[in-house]
Amino acid sequence: MIIGVPREIKPNENRVGVVPSGVELLVKNGHRVLVETNAGVGSGFKDEDYVRSGATIVNTPADVYGEADMIVKVKEPIKPEYELIRPGQVLFTYFHFAASRELTEAIIKTRSIAIAYETVQRPDRSLPLLIPMSEVAGRMATQEGAKYLEKPMGGRGVLLGGIPGTRPADVIVLGGGVVGTNAAKIAAGFGARVTIFDRDLTRLRYLDDVMPRNVQTMMSTPHSIREAIRSADLVVGAVLIPGAKAPYLITREMLPEMREGSVIVDVSVDQGGCIETTHPTTHADPTYVVDGVVHYCVANMPGAVPFTSTIGLTNATLPYMLQLADLGYREALRQNSDLLPGLNVIDGIVTHDGVAEAFGLDYTPVAQALA
Numbered sequence: 001m002i003i004g005v006p007r008e009i010k011p012n013e014n015r016v017g018v019v020p021s022g023v024e025l026l027v028k029n030g031h032r033v034l035v036e037t038n039a040g041v042g043s044g045f046k047d048e049d050y051v052r053s054g055a056t057i058v059n060t061p062a063d064v065y066g067e068a069d070m071i072v073k074v075k076e077p078i079k080p081e082y083e084l085i086r087p088g089q090v091l092f093t094y095f096h097f098a099a100s101r102e103l104t105e106a107i108i109k110t111r112s113i114a115i116a117y118e119t120v121q122r123p124d125r126s127l128p129l130l131i132p133m134s135e136v137a138g139r140m141a142t143q144e145g146a147k148y149l150e151k152p153m154g155g156r157g158v159l160l161g162g163i164p165g166t167r168p169a170d171v172i173v174l175g176g177g178v179v180g181t182n183a184a185k186i187a188a189g190f191g192a193r194v195t196i197f198d199r200d201l202t203r204l205r206y207l208d209d210v211m212p213r214n215v216q217t218m219m220s221t222p223h224s225i226r227e228a229i230r231s232a233d234l235v236v237g238a239v240l241i242p243g244a245k246a247p248y249l250i251t252r253e254m255l256p257e258m259r260e261g262s263v264i265v266d267v268s269v270d271q272g273g274c275i276e277t278t279h280p281t282t283h284a285d286p287t288y289v290v291d292g293v294v295h296y297c298v299a300n301m302p303g304a305v306p307f308t309s310t311i312g313l314t315n316a317t318l319p320y321m322l323q324l325a326d327l328g329y330r331e332a333l334r335q336n337s338d339l340l341p342g343l344n345v346i347d348g349i350v351t352h353d354g355v356a357e358a359f360g361l362d363y364t365p366v367a368q369a370l371a
Helices: 018-030 045-052 062-068 103-112 131-148 177-188 201-210 223-228 254-255 267-271 306-327 330-334 353-360 368-370
Strands: 002-005 031-035 055-060 070-072 090-093 113-116 172-174 191-196 215-220 236-237 262-266 287-290 293-296 343-346
Touching: 002 062, 018 031, 018 045, 031 062, 045 055, 055 113, 070 306, 090 330, 103 353, 113 131, 131 177, 131 236, 131 262, 131 267, 131 293, 172 177, 172 223, 172 293, 177 191, 177 236, 191 223, 201 215, 215 223, 223 254, 236 267, 254 343, 262 267, 267 343, 306 330, 330 368, 343 368
Parallel strands: 002 031, 002 070, 031 055, 070 090, 090 113, 172 191, 172 236, 191 215, 236 262, 262 293
Antiparallel strands: 113 343, 287 293
């Protein structure tokens, strides 16, 4: 198989789909790997590193898409890439379809095979290709929130952990999954007073057992969230429904009850956001203010730490990538049940119910679509 690795062109996205050590394994298994020139520079990998690992360097995205059987990326294709995608071409990357009708309709039109990192799922319902970036984003959420609480950044002027004789910041984490757990862990390490909200009582019991004493848990209800945000300095949105749009846990009418200069970091923004007033921002222009509340809503947060996040991501994606290349996508999907829920679109057919529901599209179960 020919595997193509284009350079990411989404603004301020510095990650790359395959690292040189991954290329070496693919080549060893008999595959050819095309890497667009400078694709890995933002993550600290030079063209020469890829050449030494057996890759062929090509000059343009058209060279990659024009020859590759499978495209391996980090972020979803954007408009300049749509026309490069060929019918029957496998795309293995993050998509987050439910957040974008334009992207969904464009990929349907290409009649390609879209396997989304974020919906590859193990039998225990864990998301192995989302976990590494969720860990990064969760830890960054607290880091960025602490920065934007500073007065020169528009915040209240609160030090997250306080000092002796002062009250530490109140941090609210909406969602007790991987993102929320990592956000809470870092906030607690700073010394903040942290409350994690979730609807799963079993998860809350687990978090109550493993978290330090400055972290408390709370059942997520509209009432409990409304009460908590009134005294919150930092709110981290960490809600995920795999493949579907995130629900609004803080509505527009609730926002004025928050303190002026408090900060929202909505990690869920790439799935539509769990705060009604959030919309995607970029690393170049990361924040905006609504009702005196600073909103940080960068949709590709791990792109700011590409060396760490690229290695973390490719550690997880490479085994699946090898299987797709060695077996072909149809046989890989048959043999590996983790990959089946990752198939979102095939030959113009939507095979993920969350994506179909988000836009009122026809849904076809994966088994039926493959048959």
